[in-house]
Amino acid sequence: MILSRRFLPYFLTQCLGALNDNIYKNVLLLLVAYSQVDKLPMSPDLFVNLAAGVFILPFFLFSAHAGSIxxxxxxxxxxxxxxxxxLVIMSLAAVAIVSEHYMAMLLLLFMTGSQSAYFGPVxxxxxxxxxxxxxxxxGNAWxxxxxxxxxxxxxxxAGLVVSSSHPGPIAAAIVAALALAGYISSRAIPPLPPQGSVHKVPFAPLSGTWRSIKRVQRTPSIWMAILAISWFWFLGATYLTQFPNFARxxxxxxxxxxxxxxxxFSIGIAVGSFLCERLSFGRVELGVLPFGVAGLTVFGVDMLFALPGLDAPQALYGAAEFLKHTSHWRLMFDLFMVGVSGGLFIVPLYAFIQTRAAKGECARAIAANNIVNALFMVASALLxxxxxxxxxxxIPELFLLLALxxxxxxFYVYRQVPxxxxxxxxxxxxxxxxxxTINGREHIPKExxxxxxxxxxxxVDALLLLGASTRPARFVMDKSISEMPLLKYLFRHAGxxxxxxxxxxxxxxxxxxxRIDEALMDGELVCIFPEGRLSPDGKLxxxxxxxxxxxxxxxVPVIPMALKGLWGSxxxxxxxxxxxxxxxxxWSKVAIEIAPAVDGAATDRHQLQHRVAELLADS
Structure with missing residues (x-):
């Protein structure tokens, strides 16, 4: 997949764009903070905060429009x-950097944020x-x-560029070159036509933003996934913002x-993203999400206890000296694992939104996600x-509070979306x-x-069959089983x-x-066990x-399924x-065999029983 034309050009394009955004933004902030203070039209603190604001403002204004487009x-x-x-923006930015025109750089930072806001949903x-x-x-992990x-x-x-002897020309050349490289790589992306009906998109920044949020709130599971992703960006923005003062x-x-x-932190997220891909076994798997949730809390709390209790040195540690002290290793491990947990947390949520959003509306769901992400990042700064x-x-107490x-x-998200x-x-x-092992998963219709x-x-048949489908399913089961003390909560909230x-x-x-007829009328998956009871002898x-x-x-179409290997458990x-x-x-082997759907109008219980028996007999 990674080397295919349907992924690699897009992957290079988005990486080059993210790299260019961060080089330009950080070069501007570092120039303001260290080398060009006397040339600013305002105080450095005001300029830095204004720069942060103008970069994030477009995500509020334009994300909804970007998603619709x-x-x-x-x-x-x-x-x-x-x-x-x-490419146009960064070419102008290169001129502004060389000419040291900071108000122009600020305006172009707003333009860069706007371009990023339109790129985010797609x-x-x-x-x-x-x-x-x-x-x-x-793909999401990559x-x-x-x-x-x-x-x-x-x-x-950005730090290396600003510390060089000619930061302006070097920064100008880099941002222009990266923009050109990004445009060249984008030329190789194959056509991806719209999947839904096409209509004219009005430009309505504020009202469109509100409508975008209201639209995703109609699907509670997607809305909760967006809130969970936004919470991660709340955490991440707080960590990244506080690192300089925390380190000093x-x-x-x-x-x-x-x-x-x-x-x-960043490498941890990358490792967690790929660990998520391994633990998910190549499919959208919300089951790994709690591992990320637990890690963010456990390792976040442990960071407070991992702080070295040594007296302050006469001079600040450099990275090499810092690594030599074993008293710092536990803290570094905790921080790395916070990043790993973040990767486990965020990848399945993005994949979940992509699979659950209605066809032709995925970009608008992502746009709503970007809007709420921006709100949460602003809230993190205010808090x-x-x-x-x-x-x-x-700062350590702040990190502890965030972990808790x-x-x-x-707990709130899991209560809302059982x-x-x-x-x-x-x-x-x-x-x-x-x-x-699941054979024939492709026979379960996606809608x-x-x-x-x-x-x-x-x-536990229902819980295992639940994992066989990326779609939620309504299970019909004996009332006595649905009211078992250990499983009653899960079953009640599963519908x-x-x-x-x-x-x-x-x-x-x-x-x-x-209730079965209502669920089918609403286009849902319903699963029944036609035997009406648990097998007393392991036979069908x-x-x-x-x-x-x-x-x-x-x-409706009927999908025969067979559970193999559970007798004796x-x-x-x-x-x-x-x-x-x-x-x-x-850890015994269990198989779920799924057959192609049969016409519900042309089958009866005996034919269905025979088909399930055939699945059980297959080796």
Whole structure:
């Protein structure tokens, strides 16, 4: 994938753009702070804060418009136009740098932010169109790695440029050359036409921003994913902003130590992004998200306890001297692992938005994400100013508070979108308790109503089948199972439809079929176990008439599925009632076989039972 034309030119284009943005922005800030103070039209502090504001302001103003444009035109053509605009902006910036015209540089920084705001939605919405579904997590991992390493390289390069004997001409040449290289690489991106209906996009910055946010709020899972990503940028912006003072005041390090901390954090995110790709086994997997959440809290808290308790040295440490002291290693490990946890956290969320957004609306969802990201980054600056300046906390205490807040935010997100928790439990079952292989996943439709039918072997069948589909599914299960103490919370919030025999409770029985029909009418996936009970002997039982009753009301496609290898597990009825005997098997092999869909109007329960039996018999 990485070397294919559908990915490599785009990857190089976005990396070069991120690198150029950070070199230009940091060169401007460093020139202001160190070498050109007397030539500014205002105080350095005011100029620096103004520069930060004018760079982020376009994300509020233009992201909604950018998302609509990206969904309504060829993405490759849009990227080429944006890279041509970058070439013009950076050529003018080169002239402004050489002529030391700082107000022009400030205006061009606003233009750079505007170009980035228009590039952001197409940057991520392009991936699900250009890549196969099994490549999506890998593609996002590469993008996150490229972005953060570009930020790191751009920041370090800016420092080297400004410390050189001729910073202006060197910086001017670099930003112009990178812009040209980015435009050249964009020429190789293959056509990516719009996927939905095309319509004219009005330019309405403020009202469009609000409409963009309201649109994604209609899908709670996407909205929660956006809030979670924005929380990560809140954390990241706080860490990056406080590194200089943290290094000087608490680690007694100079600017090279700041660069070392930035490198650890950025490389950690790159490593976490690729670790996420490995742990996800090539598919969109929300199950790895809690590992990132836990790491951000655990290692964030430990940073406070890892601070060296040594007396301040007579001179500030350089990076080489800092690395020699073993008392610093634990802190560096914690910071690196915060970055790794961030990579595990952010990659599956971006992939989730890309797969769940409606076709033709992905760029607008990403645009809404960029808007909320910008809001959270501004909020991080305001909170830091309040806690450090008014309340009087130290930077280590601020980092501790952020780590604890991360646990609270994660709890809130998981409460709002129970699917995240269900995916985690499914992931643990599929990869830690069992070794699950899934064959035929492509037969589950990506959209539209369908009925999945499967054999019923254990109490965890639903959770394992949940992991077989990237789409959420509604499970119909015996009321007694849905109310089990250990699983009741997960099932209740998963929208499970409880059912029982009409002899036990006719109201529950009739209500189940009404809810099944409503779910199918709404285009959802519904999964039933037509045997009506857990297998008492490991063999496939007779399918009951309920499946025919469902299809008589709404003849949707039916997907036969078979669970193999669960008989004899702790959750099955072998050698006694499930959950009552000591576990005898760990990490055993389990297979989920998925057959192509059959016409619901032309099948009956006996044919479906026969098809599931065939899947179970296949070796």
């Amino acid at each position: 990206a969904d309504n035109m060829d993405k490759a053509k849009l990227i080429r136009r944006l890279k041509l605009l970058e 940057k991520y919405s392009l991936l699900p169109q250009a890549l196969k579904e099994e490549e999506l997590v890998s 993008v996150e790695m490229g972005t953060f390493l570009s930020i790191l390289l751009g920041t370090l390069s 005041e608490h680690l007694h390090g100079d600017a090279t130590v700041v660069s070392l901390l930035l490198a650890l 830091s100013m309040l806690l450090l300046g008014v309340v009087g906390l130290g 807040m991360n646990a609270v935010v994660a 699917e995240f928790a269900q995916r985690f439990v499914s992931y643990l079952l599929s990869h830690l308790l069992y070794r699950v 539209g109503a369908a009925l999945m039918v499967a054999n019923h072997v254990s109490y 499970v439809i409880p059912i029982c025999s009409p002899k036990q409770c006719e109201a529950t029985y009739n209500a189940a079929f009404e 039982g007779e399918f009951r008439p309920g499946v025919e009753k469902i299809l008589a009301r709404r003849a 702790f959750f099955s009825h072998k050698d006694g009632h499930a959950l009552t005997t000591a576990p005898k098997r760990f």
